[in-house]
Amino acid sequence: MKTDKEILLRNLFENWAGEKAENVLPLTAHGSNREYYRIIGGKKQAIGAYNPDLAENKAFISFSRHFKKMGLNVPEVYAENLENHVYLVQDLGDITLFDFRNSKNGFTGEVNAVYEHVIDILPEFQIRARKGLDFSICFPRDRFDRQSMQWDLNYFKYYFLKPAAIAFHEQELENDFQSLTDFLLTADQDYFLYRDFQSRNIMIYEGQPYFLDYQGGRKGSLHYDLASLLFDAKADIPPEQRNALLERYIKRAGGIITIDRQKFIAHYYGYVLIRILQALGAYGYRGFYERKTHFLQSVPFAQKNIAWLLDNNKIPVKLPALMDVLQKIADRKFVDLDTQDDGRLTVRIYSFSYKKGLPQDDSGNGGGFVFDCRFLPNPGRYPEYKNLTGSDAEVIKFLEKEPAVHQFMQSTQTIVDNAVDNYLSRRFNHLMVCFGCTGGQHRSVYFADRMAAFLKNKYNINVILKHRERDTA
Structure with a gap:
């Protein structure tokens, strides 16, 4: 039985394509409430999206058209009916960068070459494409500012620390959150911040990387997106390759704007930290509260990244209460979450x-x-x-x-x-x-x-x- 969403998408497809939609196939949902369908006609096909959040849809479509105009690899927007919360975009296949990495059984030279290509493209989004971008339609805020950072840090506290029963001193932790935020805001904030620049939002299509899920983008620093990519938990990039990609990015972005390498790296590890905390909050929300338990299975990978930061003394500002919490997370055996034992499926x-x-x-x-x-x-x-x-x-x-x-x-x-x-x-x-x-x-x-x-x-x-x-x- 066809749903109202499918009927709306069929009609939108047939008006755009000039042919009948022969198949409308629901695609597997991941971490969002958006619904996607692959719509196939006689000669054309597209991805149909349903999302009841009008502001988010407007941001995605506006950004997509701007990035496409700037020559960046994003899906073409074919048609939209925003009054009914549906739109059509180019079908970029099923292979994400994360899938590609796994298909090669590790971080091989071939995988590293794709990551290098992605690193080269990232400053184009952040620096060049910010010119002419309409930041007034950013969702939910137009800047990754103090309020945005506080949201992420409280997300971590209330959706991960508390349900995971990790003890902390509330006021001392809040003081450290303020100190971390103060430090992060000393970085230049006038670039495009993609917000979720990670391997599952990059498609490999006809041998080239294409980019998705930037509807949460806003003004912010350069460091956050780089941290999102290189410390993407389950992508599990080896530290040596991660460091080489960091240096490649600094050289590439430094060819467009002036970058102080020492200051950049200090801010970078601060943004690595807040990104990891935001991700843990997301794993907790989806896993503990929505009961989507596979999200909790990313926690051991985040633990590994936290342990690396602590072992290599990479936290750029004194945060005693937060360091205590991070050490507890790194040392904790999440028995119900970590399936790396003999009973693992x-x-x-x-x-x-x-x-x-x-x-x-x-x-x-x-x-x-x-x-x-x-x-x-x-x-x-x-x-x-x-x-x-x-x-x-x-x-x-x-x-x-x-x-x-x-x-x-x-x-x-x-x-x-x-x-x-x-x-x-x-x-x-x-x-x-x-x-x-x-x-x-x-x-x-x-x-x-x-x-x-x-x-x-x-x-x-x-x-x-x-x-x-x-x-x-």
């Missing part, structure tokens, strides 16, 4: 060829899912793809042109997502997910890769990916 994902039978389940549990990809278009029938696999960009592009591929992906992700949530709540420790096709080389490999990236992005669980035929060819 492991999802084994296989691609295989039906010609050689189903993969063997060595867990002793039986069950799981087997998804048959053979009804989908087969790249292996075309000479140009015959020696490639479903992990290669050319094959990915071929498959992602097909509406049935997107629909199948969404359906399988929904099924497995529901199972993982249930298994976590019941403390099960094994799930097997298999994708089969004719040769085990193209379609099954593609879907196994996508499923692994999806689960690694959403959950702190063991994901073991095995391409049975591809890896033994």
Whole structure:
């Protein structure tokens, strides 16, 4: 049964595209209350968004058009019906920078090269694109000022510290919050602050990074967005690469404006701290209060970043009460949150060829899912793809042109997502997910890769990916 939102989006799509919307596929929600749909017609497709917050929609659309005019890689806005809270934007696929990093099994040279490219682009948003930007439509404030910082710090205090039962002295902690805020505000605040510049808001589309979720942008310092990217908890960037990317940014931004390196680095680590505290507040709000427990599984990664800051003496101002709290967080064993023990859920994902039978389940549990990809278009029938696999960009592009591929992906992700949530709540420790096709080389490999990236992005669980035929060819 079609919802009112879907009907509105179908009508908007058909008016824009001049053709019927053949499929409207809901996309998996993450950390916001916005709802997204992939809308597919005969020749065109788009992402449809529903968001009841008019001010946020206006900010997103205004910023998108300005950034596009400035030559930056953001989704094109195709059409909007703001009276009914819907709009259409360019479909940039399903691969985020976070997914790309996970698909390479670590912070490889290839992943580092993409991060370097992103670092080079960041000052274009912050410095060059601020010119002509309408800051009057910023949501919810036009500047990352004292009030904004206090909101973030109280978010951390009330939604993470208190529900996690971490003891603190209220007045002394408030005094440190004021000291930290005073220090942060000594940095120049007249740049565009993206606000959520992290790996899940950067898409990899046709080999290039594209940028999303800047509707919360406002005036602020340069440091916050850099901290958001480099201390993105689950991205888990190694300290050596993080430091090299910091130096690259200083050189790149320093080619546009004058930067005092010593002062910049001191302010940078102050903004790293407030960003980590804001993120912990978000994990607590989504996890403790909204009961979306997978958000709490990011806490151990934040603990690791806090421990690094403390061990390397990177906090640039004296904050005794806050340091005490941070040490308690770093030392705390979050038994209910950290699943890095023997009972941690492991999802084994296989691609295989039906010609050689189903993969063997060595867990002793039986069950799981087997998804048959053979009804989908087969790249292996075309000479140009015959020696490639479903992990290669050319094959990915071929498959992602097909509406049935997107629909199948969404359906399988929904099924497995529901199972993982249930298994976590019941403390099960094994799930097997298999994708089969004719040769085990193209379609099954593609879907196994996508499923692994999806689960690694959403959950702190063991994901073991095995391409049975591809890896033994």
